[in-house]
Amino acid sequence: MTQTSRLLVAIASAGSAALLLGALAFQYIGGLAPCELCLWQRWPHLAAVLIGLAALASGQRNLAWLGALAALATAGIGGFHAGVELGWWEGLQSCSGGSIAGISTSDLLNPSADVGAVVRCDAIAWQMLGLSMAGWNMVISALLALVWIGAARR
DSSP states (O other), X not given: OOHHHHHHHHHHHHHHHHHHHHHHHHHHTSOOOOOHXXXXXXXXXXXXXXXXXXXXXXXXTTHHHHHHHHHHHHHHHHHHHHHXXXXXXXXXXXXXXXXXXXXXXXXXXXXXXXXXXXXXXXXXXXXXXXXXXXXXXXXXXXXXXXXXXXXXXX
């Protein structure tokens, strides 16, 4: 792997790590509970970080293609999520339809039971410059995919 490829892999991996850490900060410091689609967007970032570490440790430039796929996967989920938030299409029934799936009948009837609020996928919890977190994840992850592709091609 060339020095340029190594640098690009490191940048792309660090970008995914930063997005993942940012999501965790919004959750644990900012108090914004994630919806199901938010959680789905985190897994490809974790995969990209691990792929980057493996690529840097082994020197295998072709692993960058897997990093690009991981970044594109989270960009795709982010794009779908942003579309749900904007009402362009229906979201998952489990987080857009007010589902109470998984909550027992006894808990629903018990006023002292804390069943927690369903975090809706179609509600924008935070946005900047007109883009929600899901929208920013899509944009930044697509750019990271380009960095991964650059690493794979060098």
